Amino acid sequence: MSSKYNFNTTGSELVGDLGSAIKGKVILTTGISPLGLGTHFAKAIAVAQPGLLILTGRDSKKPQQIADEINKVNHNVKTRVLTLDLGSLKSVRNAAAEVMGWEDVPVIDVVVNNAGIFGVDYAVSPEGHELHFATNHLGHFLFTNLIMSKILAASEPRVVNVSSDGHRLSPIRFGDVGFSGGETYNKWAAYGQSKTANALFALSLAHKLGGKGLVAVSLHPGTIKDTAIGSKIDWEKDTASLLAADVFLGDEGKKGFSWKTSDQGIATHVFAAFHPSLKEQNGAYLENSRVADPWIDTVKPWATSEVEAQNLWKLSEKLVGQEFHY
Template identity: 55%
Template sequence: MPAPYNANTTTTELVTDYKALIKNKIILTTGVTPGSLGGSFVQSLAKAEPACLILAGRNTAKLEQCVCDLQTANPELKTRTLQFDLGSLKSIRSAADQVNSWSDIPAIDVLVNNAGIMATEYGLSEDGVESQFATNHLGPFLFTNLIMGKILRSESPRVVMVTSDGHRLSPVRFDDYNFDGGKTYNKWVAYGQAKTANMLMALSLSSKLGVKKGLLAFSLHPGVIFTNLGSHLDWSGDVGLQSIDRQLGNREGWDEFNLKTLERGAATHVYAAFDPALKANNGAYLIDCHVADWLVDTVKSWGTSSFEAERLWKLSEELVGEEFAY
């Protein structure tokens, strides 16, 4: 019988259970900063003797602080850092070139697309795409595909997309992903669109490369954790989230937040990256260290549709200016 993992499971418990699966693995994680889910995730993995932890992020100083903390606690740990901006296709291409040039990193066993932004004011990326859709989806889409050759050299390749139950707020707006130049913009609807895209990307990867190449891909909701992701929002008042949920008829419009600690939040990262039983559920959306249950958990059909996933793949190729035919 599988272990009864749930919302209270911690990274420490999972790393203990999966130690043999983590040992000697090369794991690349984006969005690693002190006091974040990404930071908590890599700190937990370091105890299981991975071959190398690659820490990626936008802020070099924060990356170096994480490396310092990791190696202070784990002197023998091998690390690499990778600085790039997920909101810039040019920056992403440069970072992917770096990864592909590393001769001492023959393969990447697990890629965790953890970085993202949430409920920001309207803006466009340098490539002309709404900033949340650009940073949370297009950036990981391009980066993942550009380093796919190294991922597929692993004996057990996995890609993890950190999404959110916030996908409930919107499907992908295929004909108006830029919100009519900001005229129809709502920061939470835009967040929902981007998080739905994360789910659909995992679904596409599992469909295109699961049977052919043995790639496992999953999306996950880590839970509600107050990190620097939402530090720009005043949570003491109405940030606009509850009113949208009520308009949509989502139960979250009336529920109170069920807060998690970082160690409980990052547990589903570990579960998605290493649980062996998940092979039977390739492409699944995960929550609280289990495959999401449509009867209990918030799962919108627009985030699990193979039709929507293929439609998004084509749109994403168009927006990044490159096709990835697997």
């Protein structure tokens, strides 16, 4: 079934194919904003009658707006809004405590860690962590682990981490994840490091909890210009610096970008969250609604290494100040 999917496949097409796997599920998606891929994903799967859509954002206004839009079109779909600022570990802990206190939601079938920032100037989180790493990885790492008991209570639990082929831009800089307090900061390396972390986090979850039924995967959605994550990017100026970063890394094949529509951009989200074939591909990195092929896709070994995944888990526990033993 999966072999028919490709670059041009849309999320709407996959929802049509996987409707039975979506129906009745409780699905939590981070990073809900009007232009975000998470919003397109939530709206697309709403037509398949999930049991509950939990929509998170840094404040409640944007996800509530999306919840209202979904409810207008799909009256029978239940929604719930959660305030979750992934750049703040305090906010993450508060949000996780709220979720764990929802007695009427004992199970979360699918978590889609979709939120992210991209190519921002140097900044740190309230806890002092470089902002890409804090928002894109540490927040998701802590939040997912804090609500893990509800995820594992599902009959077919799944965690999806939205990574990127931007992981090519940097492995985990274990000796200096914070870029020496900004002294050695490069926004593309910072973004790349955080996207590598997304892939390695999925690999660790698959290794640690696959025996308990959890399927965890990561994905590259494609390059989509008109989304919230790229709204502050000057594509004429920043594309040149991004391509220069590829040249510096020796990637001669990266000469430009093939753009996807938003509906094409969420296709791999839908595939990752619901396709049954992934039970046999636990921990995989996906692209174009299939398991990525390192011979034809951008899949760096530092994003698929069990050793790197284990080291990142230990580092992440240290940085969030909490250990998770499975």
